[in-house]
Structure formats: C-alpha cells, structure tokens
Amino acid sequence: MKLNKSTIALSLLTSCACYAAHANEERGYITESGIRITPLFESSLEHNDNIGRFSSSQKPESSGVLVLEPGIAFESDRGGNEHLVAYQISSGTYFDSSDDNFLDHKFITNNFIRLNSKHGVSLNYNLLLLHEERGTGLSAGDSLSTVVTDPVEYLINDINSTYVYGSDGAKGRLELSLGYLDRSYKNYRDISNPNLAQLSTKYKDFDEVSGGSAFYYRVMPATQALFEIELVKRNYDLADPATTRSQDSLDQFYMIGSKWDMSGKTTGKLRLGLQNKDYEDSQKDQFTGFSWDVDLTWNPLEHSQVTLLGGQRVRDPEQGRNYVKDKFLTSGWKHHWKSNFYSDIELLLRNSDYSSSNRDDDFYSNRLALGYTLNDITDLVLGWKYERVNSTINENSYKQNVWYLSVNLVL
Template sequence: MSKQKALFTLSAVATGIIFAGQASAIEPQPIDLGGVGLVPTLKISETYDDNIWEAPEGDDKRSSWVTSVEPSLTLAARDRLNIYQLNYRLNNSTYHSSQEDDHTDHFLRADSHMEFSARHRLDLNAGYNKQQDTRDSTNRDNDEVGNKYHSTNVGGLYGFGAQTAKMQLELGANQEWRKYDNNRDSGSLTREKDRDTLSLVTTGYYRVAPKTRLLAEVQYNDYDYDTNTLDSEGYRYLVGATWDATAKTTGTVKVGFEEKDFKDPSKNDPDNSTWEVGMTWSPLTYSRVLLNTRSRAEEGSSTENFVDTTSYGISWEHDWTDRVTSNLGYSFTDKDYEGGSNNGRNDELDSYNLGVNYKMRRWLDLGVGYSFKDNSSTDANSAFDRNQVFFNANVSL
C-alpha cells in the first residue's frame, strides 16, 4: 500500500470514529507518524440556554450563555483488515452567568477490529470517562455543584461466520465500573448510584435474502450496587430482522420481552414487552428520514426501583447542496417510575431540534441550530421547558 493511500485510509478510519452518525463532517488530513495517523480536531460552540438546570418556573430557573471548547486527538493504524484506534477528547464548558457550573469532561477510548479469517473476527474496546452533570431537581436547591462521576469499561464482540454465509453468530461482553465523586451526603444521594454492570449478549443471524437477515438475541445484565438495594439481574429476549439498502431503506427491528429479578424479595420484579427499532429511509440520494423507537426498563435510584421508558423519534436530514445540510427532528419519551418514594410518577418529554450545517472548507464546518424541550411531570419540581440556540465550528488540519 502506498504512503498516500495508507494516509487516506487512516483519515477515513479516524474521521469515522470522531464523527460517526453525523450527516456531514470535516475531512481531516492525518499527520503521518510512521505508519500511524494522528488526527487533531477542535469543536467550538456558543449556546444560549434559558434553563440550564431544567427547573420549573420560579427562582431556580437560570439562563446563561455557555461556551464549549472540545479538542480531540485520534491515533489510527491499519494492518490489512485490522484497525486500531485511540481517541482522547475533553470538553470544557464555561457558564458565563453561573460560574459554579463550569466543568471539564474527559473521554478516553481505545478500539480495535481484527479479522483472523473470513469466518472469525473480534472487536475490542476500553474506555475511561470523567464527567460532571448540570444540576437538576435532586440538587439545584443546595450549594453543591452538579454530580461528578467517573466510569471505566472494557468489552468485546466476537463474530463467527462469513459475512455472506447463511448463518452468523455474535457473542458480546462488557464490564462497566461507575463511581460518583461528590454530593455523597446531600439530597442527591449519589453514593447510592455507585455500581458495577456486567452485560452479555448473544445474537444469531439467518440470511433470507442477499441483504436481509432474521435475528434472535438474548441479553443479560447484572447490576451490582455498592450500598443500595437495587442489585438485580435482567434478561431480554428479542427476535427481529436487519437489512441493508433494501428498497431505499436500512434498518433493524427487534421485539420481545424482558424480565428483571431483584435480589431484594420485597421489590416487584417487572416482566414487560420490549423493543428496539431503527430505520433510515432514503427516498432520494440527498435526503434521509430516520425513525427510531425503543422500550425497556431502565435502572432506578434511591427514589425508585426502575423506570419503564418508551421513546419515539423521527428526523429528516437533507443535503441542499454539496456544502449545505439541514436536519429537523422530534422525539417523545414517556417515563413511568415504579417503586420507592417516586412510585406512580410519570414524565412525558417532547424534544424538537432544527439545525443547518455549512461545509465551508474541507477542514472547516460551521453550524447553527435550535432545540426546545418540554417536560410535563406529575412531580412539580421536575416539570420544565428549555430553549437552546447554538452556533458551532468544527476545525481540523
């Protein structure tokens, strides 16, 4: 492989991990470090947020301009079909009208994709994050800053069977350790949220057409809390299908049921229907409609046993020219809180967003956007509306 072609490949690999899921993005030119590509990028955004704490109307509702600076470094290397990546980024957020909320988040991630033969492949990943949330209904009334926490994870996914074979099998595992660093004696009770999570997944595929496969999947999650009584084991059993570029659509549909078994016999064990759906419809080569919906029991806290969550979303991405892309989206999330002092609480969140991106240069993207959230809740302290207007720039070499 020539040096120029190798760098082009590294650029594509590194760009893919940084900007995965974006409709358009800058095209970084990697720095050659002797077979390894280094891709530095920088994202700068300025946002006006009229409700940074997601508070109801009243004294707790606070607005601020927020400046975000997010540099990122990615090292990428490729050996035939094997790909290796190391990415570090930080996000520094400055709240000009609420300086106690200033914070810097750190994200470190390593990924590898290895293909031992046409029938055997392995993806490995590891990561470390150190983050701070903005204040919410649990801690906006006291003098504490937002909850700070750090998490570490290691995981992998083994695939057996050639990509064109009739059947394939995937086996996945992930271990996450999460610990909160502050507010441990306040009303937010973050000490109750420290937990270790083991996740296992087995997925079998059966090809029924060149680009369509049926699937059956079993997921297992073991939640081990340090101090809380929320220790549990969860199982999800799903069947469905996945297809690529069939009749202008790409997507995956999974439906089934889930059960959660708490180690505390006094808690009710949920047994619910569950689903995951994600589809992209491309009626034109320059226009895409994305649909998604999911339903599952999510982890609770010291105030509830679990949260039965269902969400629906639709968005439209359109390339008006080679340089100008717009996106318009709406999502709805319904949350039912089960058990504990929050038992019977219901939240319904409507979210709207609109954005336009201008690809000014290969190395420079400019964007502008608006988002609106409206959360209605049976808990008066958790109902809010929030407007955000932002401008951003993505820069690379």
C-alpha cells in the same frame, strides 16, 4: 463485524454509553506506516434560558455558555484488522453561573482482529469522566436543582469483547459477547444535610457484568433474521439507604428481529422480545414484559438522510427505588439544499413511568439547525434546541431554550 470507518466516535449517546463524530475519509493525515491521524475541534457559543431546569414556580437562571471540544483520533486498517483510538476533552464555561462550569474527558479504543475468513474478535474500551447538568439525573426537580452548587460528576469504565464466527456475507453468523462496566460518582458522596443524606451519590455506585449471544441468518441477500439473548447483572456497592436492603438486579433479554442493508438506501435493525428484571430484594416490584428497539437510516436521495431510533425497556432510576419503564422515539432529517448548505432537524419523545410512585414524565425535545460548509474542514452551524417536561410531580416540569452558534473543524 467491522468497525464503522466513516465515523469517529467522540461524542456521547445514551442513557446509554457510545460516541459519534463524523469525519470524512479524505480528511486527516496518513503516516508512512498507514495510520490516519485526524485532529478535531468543535466549539459553540450558546445562550441557555433555564440552566437549572427550574419549574414555573421558580425564577429561571439564564447564561451564555462557551463550549470547547478539541480531540484527536488514530485509525488503522490492515488486512482486515481495524483499530481506532480517540480522545476528546469538553470544556464548558458559563458566563453568569461559574458553578455550572464543567470539564469532561472521553477516551475510547475500538479494535477488531480478523483471525481468518470465518473468525474474528473485537475488543473495545471506554474511559469517560462526565457530568450531569443541573436539573437532570440525580439532581432533577426544584428541591435538588435549587440547592446543588456544581454539576454531578461521575466516572465510567466500560470494556467489552465480541467473538464472531462467520463472514459478513455468510448464510449464518454467530456472535458471543462479554462486558464489564463500572460507574462511580465523584462529588456529593456524603451529603451532610440529614434531610438529603439518603441522596448521597455513593449509594448509586455500581458495577455490572453482561454476556450475550446473537445468531444472524440470511433470509434474503440484503436481509438477516436475528435471535439474541442478553444477560446483565448489576451490583451496587451499598444497600438502599432507606431500606438497608440490596439494590442489585438481573436483567434478561430474549429478542428476535431482523437486520437489513438495501443497496445503501436503507439500513436498519429491529428487535422485539421479552425483558425480565429481577431484583435481589423480593419486596421490590419485579418486571416481565414486552421490549423492543429499532434503528433505521433511510437515504431517499444522495444528499438527504432520515433516521429513526426508538425502543422500550425498563431500567434502574436515578431517583426512586424501583424500576422505570422508558418508551422513546427519536427522528431526524438532514438535507443538503446545496453542496455547502444544509438543514438538520431532530425530534425526541420519551415517556418515563416510575413504578414505585405516581411520577410519570413526558419529555419532548427538538433541535433545528442550519449549517454552512465554509471549506473542506470547517462547518458553521446556527441552531435552536428546546426541551419540555410535563411531569405528574410539578417541580419536575420545566421548559428550556438554547440558541447556539457552533464552529466545527475536522482537519
């Protein structure tokens, strides 16, 4: 297990919670002690034609947006011990809707210590102060996005560690992991409107403890079979305001699959298995069913890359009181037509089926971008992003277009 030295993690994944901003190995400054320091600066000028993601029954709000994202990363690799510390601040200024302005902070540190040829330990920590754009997450739907005045803000602390037994080229390798995450909301904690009081964000604060084990067995020189078990125990600070019963749950994943790396042309990971979600409240719907995920990168040419990411699992909803089943598929293609000119295309399809209601959302988005490498440190990108949601709840359906021009620097 090694840190990926070709990427500096600085922009968020996920429904998830991971980062990625690309940095060339030749860039940055190396100190006498061998630490690589890489300053980063990303900026974009955008026009958004539906800031609040309103449905067709509402008049959309549009605005220009200036986003500035300076950051810095420190990297070290000595004798198999790898360390990364990175920080980025993201500032968004809306020219015609200052209430939507945001200021995010992202701090991460990833560390891997090689104890000897067979033993290693990773220790990673993320501190994230982020926001949800109006019309997403807790404020999705016209009834909320039309009354929310500021973006919903939240804080995440995420620490995890993995013990590795076995070298990268060994016949077998065992990984044991343990993690802790807490998420707390910073505004809209006590909504005074009695009709909306149950939507106060304090009811969504939680912490979770996770643990897992994975065994990799090399079946061919470039292919490993994997067997994995993961448990995630989530505890909410407060009970469900509507039922006064617990919102806590336990997720269990039992997965098999494979991982491969074929001469740098194709890398990937595929897992298939079972997810079991048990709520402490016995009156809630429990879930036991099929779960899968795939992460594939294909380089048909030296200057071309195709990616595929997909999966299916159930999760706790931002809105509602029972689980949501998500199925999604993302594909991307980045191609350099010349050494300094490239195109970047991405498509995302996602279906979210809410078990406690008749709500079913079909989400589609695409991103089309043309990039020009001005010099060794500067990229200019012209692009268009489009989102569309078709929901069985009419007020949750919307369309949004964002046109943007960005300047990205890696010094």
